Amino acid sequence: MVTLFHHPLCPHSRFVRLLLGEYGIEPRLIEEKTFERRPDFLALNPAGTTPVLIEADYVVPGAEVIAEYLDETRGLGLGRHRLLPDDPIERIEVRRLYDWFARKFFQEVSDWLITEKVTKRYMTRAQGGGGPDMEVVRVARSNIRYHLRYIGYLAGRRNWLAGDRMTHADLAAAAQISCIDFLGDVPWEEDEAAKLWYARVKSRPSFRSLLNDRLPGLAPAAVYADLDF
Amino acid sequence: MVTLFHHPLCPHSRFVRLLLGEYGIEPRLIEEKTFERRPDFLALNPAGTTPVLIEADYVVPGAEVIAEYLDETRGLGLGRHRLLPDDPIERIEVRRLYDWFARKFFQEVSDWLITEKVTKRYMTRAQGGGGPDMEVVRVARSNIRYHLRYIGYLAGRRNWLAGDRMTHADLAAAAQISCIDFLGDVPWEEDEAAKLWYARVKSRPSFRSLLNDRLPGLAPAAVYADLDF
Numbered sequence: 001m002v003t004l005f006h007h008p009l010c011p012h013s014r015f016v017r018l019l020l021g022e023y024g025i026e027p028r029l030i031e032e033k034t035f036e037r038r039p040d041f042l043a044l045n046p047a048g049t050t051p052v053l054i055e056a057d058y059v060v061p062g063a064e065v066i067a068e069y070l071d072e073t074r075g076l077g078l079g080r081h082r083l084l085p086d087d088p089i090e091r092i093e094v095r096r097l098y099d100w101f102a103r104k105f106f107q108e109v110s111d112w113l114i115t116e117k118v119t120k121r122y123m124t125r126a127q128g129g130g131g132p133d134m135e136v137v138r139v140a141r142s143n144i145r146y147h148l149r150y151i152g153y154l155a156g157r158r159n160w161l162a163g164d165r166m167t168h169a170d171l172a173a174a175a176q177i178s179c180i181d182f183l184g185d186v187p188w189e190e191d192e193a194a195k196l197w198y199a200r201v202k203s204r205p206s207f208r209s210l211l212n213d214r215l216p217g218l219a220p221a222a223v224y225a226d227l228d229f
Numbered sequence: 230m231v232t233l234f235h236h237p238l239c240p241h242s243r244f245v246r247l248l249l250g251e252y253g254i255e256p257r258l259i260e261e262k263t264f265e266r267r268p269d270f271l272a273l274n275p276a277g278t279t280p281v282l283i284e285a286d287y288v289v290p291g292a293e294v295i296a297e298y299l300d301e302t303r304g305l306g307l308g309r310h311r312l313l314p315d316d317p318i319e320r321i322e323v324r325r326l327y328d329w330f331a332r333k334f335f336q337e338v339s340d341w342l343i344t345e346k347v348t349k350r351y352m353t354r355a356q357g358g359g360g361p362d363m364e365v366v367r368v369a370r371s372n373i374r375y376h377l378r379y380i381g382y383l384a385g386r387r388n389w390l391a392g393d394r395m396t397h398a399d400l401a402a403a404a405q406i407s408c409i410d411f412l413g414d415v416p417w418e419e420d421e422a423a424k425l426w427y428a429r430v431k432s433r434p435s436f437r438s439l440l441n442d443r444l445p446g447l448a449p450a451a452v453y454a455d456l457d458f
């Protein structure tokens with residue numbers, strides 16, 4: 001039995017939900033509002049961040065730690081669909097792109113948009129809540145455009161972002177993008193190759209539970225759950 | 230032959246220099262000022278960050294990618310001194326703490342102190358250079374105190390930060406701390422256990438080249454290279 005502490009619009013949690021879907025694992029999902037800094041949750045992960053995966057007595061905190069753990073304990077079982085290549089040389093590009101999307105894209109786009117447009121709605125004033133800072137939103141919306149071009153550049157030259165097979169890189173990128181798509185802030189018309197790549201990832205069965213995510217008082221954009229966006 | 234693009238006070242580069250030292254590899258070091266955004270360097274690592282390791286035709290960008298690559302290609306050769314444990318379960322704690330120091334400590338302490346006190350000295354006004362913002366420096370100096378207590382807490386209960394053996398976790402923490410120690414901003418008197426742990430890491434032969442680092446116009450703090458600080 002696998003339990004996942006997550007938040008619906010935490011892109012790192014979404015990446016792990018996609019991973020678990022690819023491994024055929026249906027986790028028990030527990031929603032965590034990290035800004036509440038719940039002591040029981042901090043005991044599981046002192047860093048106070050989602051996702052945290054629990055399996056048997058093991059606590060596995062952090063998306064990348066979880067991804068490596070799942071690969072090390074179950075990766076070989078996926079055969080040629082393994083999400084981290086067998087070859088250490090091929091892993092370099094997968095991990096480079098994982099880092100690009102989970103860190104760089106997150107810092108330049110998703111963290112800002114999600115904090116301003118979502119998280120602050122659910123926070124009290126004392127917790128830092130309030131209306132979105134539209135200047136921050138504007139910069140993030142501008143930043144996403146070069147990331148989308150980069151996805152299009154990679155997807156136009158390779159079958160998947162890091163090479164011939166779907167890997168952690170695709171799932172990490174799609175997890176980040178999906179949050180922004182929920183908010184309606186992905187300018188899909190600007191890059192056809194990026195759009196085609198995302199349509200392929202979005203069609204995977206592992207993606208379904210993400211497309212059903214709803215937040216109180218916040219409807220997803222019209223294209224969000226549409227596989228023919 | 231291994232080449233490493235680095236910067237003397239880039240903590241992520243220092244982590245890789247420590248790793249290479251532990252593996253007995255003496256790299257050719259090339260100093261890179263990432264804020265110059267040199268096109269040839271961006272071609273190696275589009276993210277524009279140090280460190281980048283080159284071995285034969287392979288470009289390995291990013292400290293964590295490099296650490297995993299070195300473990301996968303050479304880890305078994307270290308035998309029981311392997312820096313990432315054989316057991317996937319033991320790896321969870323090592324990677325959790327790697328993440329803690331390389332990301333959380335960096336974001337809350339080192340990035341701010343190094344940017345304000347060092348990087349901005351070497352940047353032009355147009356690049357964002359100038360005098361340090363002392364409010365930022367003050368917050369970072371306050372943040373380091375709880376990180377130091379956390380190191381002391383871990384080191385007081387275990388032989389090394391993540392368990393019985395020295396791992397990536399110790400080298401990542403020491404690499405971050407060493408930059409702050411260069412600047413004289415580690416309040417060592419506040420945690421004896423943390424200080425004893427750092428003295429042990431600092432005494433390793435792999436640490437020597439770090440202690441010899443000098444920057445133009447910026448002398449290290451008096452305790453920096455002292456093994457009996």
